[in-house]
Amino acid sequence: MSIQRRQFIATLGGGALAATAGCTGSSGGQSESGGSAGVAGETLTLTTTTSTYDTGLLDEVHPDFEEMYGVTVDAVAQGTGAALESARNGDSDVVMVHARGLEDEFMRNGYGINRRDLMFNDFVIVGPESDPAGVQGMDSATEALTTIAEAEATFVSRGDNSGTHTKERNLWEAAGADPGGDWYQETGTGMGEALNVANQQGAYTLSDRGTFISQRSEIGLIILVQGPIEGGPETLANPYGIMAVNPGVHDNANYDLAIAYIGWITSPGAQDAISNYQMNGEQLFFPEAVSENPDFQQYVPEGWSSDTSG
Amino acid sequence: MTVPLDPVVSLLPAVVDLPFREGYVRSTIYVSLYVSVIAVTLSTLFSLPVAMIMGFSDFRGKQFVKSVINTGMGFPSVVVGLVVLFAVSNQGPLGTLELIFTKEAMIMSQFVLATPPITAVSLAAITGVDENVRDAAHVLGGTRLDVALVVVKEARYGIATAVLAGFGRAISEVGSVLIVGGNIVSSSGISSTRTLTTAIQLEARQGQYDTAMVLGAVLVAIVLTVNAIVVRLGDDGVMQ
Numbered sequence: 404m405s406i407q408r409r410q411f412i413a414t415l416g417g418g419a420l421a422a423t424a425g426c427t428g429s430s431g432g433q434s435e436s437g438g439s440a441g442v443a444g445e446t447l448t449l450t451t452t453t454s455t456y457d458t459g460l461l462d463e464v465h466p467d468f469e470e471m472y473g474v475t476v477d478a479v480a481q482g483t484g485a486a487l488e489s490a491r492n493g494d495s496d497v498v499m500v501h502a503r504g505l506e507d508e509f510m511r512n513g514y515g516i517n518r519r520d521l522m523f524n525d526f527v528i529v530g531p532e533s534d535p536a537g538v539q540g541m542d543s544a545t546e547a548l549t550t551i552a553e554a555e556a557t558f559v560s561r562g563d564n565s566g567t568h569t570k571e572r573n574l575w576e577a578a579g580a581d582p583g584g585d586w587y588q589e590t591g592t593g594m595g596e597a598l599n600v601a602n603q604q605g606a607y608t609l610s611d612r613g614t615f616i617s618q619r620s621e622i623g624l625i626i627l628v629q630g631p632i633e634g635g636p637e638t639l640a641n642p643y644g645i646m647a648v649n650p651g652v653h654d655n656a657n658y659d660l661a662i663a664y665i666g667w668i669t670s671p672g673a674q675d676a677i678s679n680y681q682m683n684g685e686q687l688f689f690p691e692a693v694s695e696n697p698d699f700q701q702y703v704p705e706g707w708s709s710d711t712s713g
Numbered sequence: 714m715t716v717p718l719d720p721v722v723s724l725l726p727a728v729v730d731l732p733f734r735e736g737y738v739r740s741t742i743y744v745s746l747y748v749s750v751i752a753v754t755l756s757t758l759f760s761l762p763v764a765m766i767m768g769f770s771d772f773r774g775k776q777f778v779k780s781v782i783n784t785g786m787g788f789p790s791v792v793v794g795l796v797v798l799f800a801v802s803n804q805g806p807l808g809t810l811e812l813i814f815t816k817e818a819m820i821m822s823q824f825v826l827a828t829p830p831i832t833a834v835s836l837a838a839i840t841g842v843d844e845n846v847r848d849a850a851h852v853l854g855g856t857r858l859d860v861a862l863v864v865v866k867e868a869r870y871g872i873a874t875a876v877l878a879g880f881g882r883a884i885s886e887v888g889s890v891l892i893v894g895g896n897i898v899s900s901s902g903i904s905s906t907r908t909l910t911t912a913i914q915l916e917a918r919q920g921q922y923d924t925a926m927v928l929g930a931v932l933v934a935i936v937l938t939v940n941a942i943v944v945r946l947g948d949d950g951v952m953q
Contacts, residue, residue: 448814453918457918457919461900462900462902465900466900466901469900475899476899476900477814477895477897477899477905478897479814479895479896479897480896492802492803492804493802493803493804493808494802494803494813494814592918593918595918595919595920596917596918598920599917599918599920617919618919618920621920621921622920653803655803655808655809655811
């Protein structure tokens with residue numbers, strides 16, 4: 404049945420394509436060959452997290468790259484898990500995510516290459532000003548979560564396999580707690596929506612600082628536990644990485660353009676633009692690509708050594 | 714291409730810092746209409762013959778086709794989106810066409826979504842035409858095709874309703890176009906695969922409720938306008 408359905412849809416797709424051919428529209432990522440312009444006119448598909456997109460950072464910095472090469476960047480905001488999955492299926496050329504464990508797995512399986520550290524911000528635990536569980540000012544994220552769990556104060560979880568959700572699960576694990584029950588609510592949405600839900604319910608949640616700052620004027624939550632940027636615990640660090648999709652696995656991946664993009668976004672100019680991007684007078688992301696001592700670790704999975712097979 | 718700020722919006726300080734440029738809203742409306750209109754047109758071209766064949770002839774498996782249509786009516790749109798995603802993904806049977814995250818992929822999923830209601834409602838309209846009309850047409854020496862045309866003419870109001878139902882399902886659908894289209898807007902603020910519905914979803918996610926409301930009002934206005942046009946067309950001044 405599903406096979407038939409597929410063929411059926413496939414037939415339809417051909418029809419739709421024929422019908423729409425010649426209409427104005429996107430060129431679907433095919434390059435206009437024949438020019439001597441190299442990559443000009445091509446489209447780079449970037450799958451990324453909701454945090455880089457919803458803060459408006461990409462819209463701010465991308466025009467520079469697009470003008471430089473005469474290309475288009477299609478940014479698809481999905482959350483880290485989904486962004487990597489799209490790349491795994493060969494549906495994107497480059498990924499910008501923030502979950503080192505998942506990134507390493509992605510590289511170990513051969514899907515991603517030439518990873519670079521890109522930038523960082525940090526996570527914060529936010530909640531209502533009344534702070535029913537009394538976690539304000541704690542300098543340990545795990546202690547704060549344990550306290551919230553013991554008080555059974557409502558906690559909103561992203562529950563969407565995103566970088567933030569992955570971090571949250573790691574923190575619960577480190578705290579030795581297995582959250583569950585009525586007080587623990589998984590929204591399955593982007594960070595912005597999760598903040599809205601937490602705001603409506605007077606609940607706690609773990610947020611990346613960028614999205615929280617960009618939404619702070621809309622919601623009544625405050626930061627109760629700071630991340631490392633404001634002197635909080637290092638466990639709340641939130642580094643972002645960028646990887647090209649391996650053209651050896653997916654020959655349709657636009658590797659040249661992906662590498663051009665990675666080269667550009669880790670260049671001093673683009674890193675400055677990231678550094679200068681502010682919202683409500685606050686810097687959201689801190690560049691990490693330009694350094695005096697480039698760290699080889701950034702290019703390969705952590706703990707890479709001669710005895711790891713594959 | 715730079716897009717001038719919408720002069721009306723600049724009067725509203727609450728929404729000044731939103732991506733509320735005229736070009737953004739206009740291109741979002743354009744993508745919505747482009748995808749839905751093409752999908753519904755293709756779907757109508759496909760559904761009407763099917764409904765006519767089913768309405769005018771008996772064949773083996775007719776009940777099965779009917780049940781497929783009825784199942785399709787209630788088929789969850791996100792699942793349709795998922796199936797289309799598998800089909801157009803690089804790993805899928807249509808991977809070589811590179812349709813993922815394009816309007817064409819969105820048209821495919823909308824086509825699948827709009828076809829069952831259009832077929833079912835057209836069929837109901839065609840079978841609802843009085844037997845006497847068919848008999849009269851036969852008596853007047855009409856061929857089967859003539860009879861069919863007469864019946865379709867009689868059923869035009871129902872068929873217009875069918876097209877409207879399909880269009881309504883297509884333009885107000887979120888899940889599948891989000892999955893296969895990717896909700897992309899270029900950095901110049903011009904929508905490439907962002908529709909009104911997915912824009913509303915995104916604005917709500919970002920807590921930009923004012924923009925979401927404006928886009929919602931636009932969407933409702935479009936649906937009501939199309940509704941009015943279709944009713945006028947199908948009605949012809951004489952409601953059945």
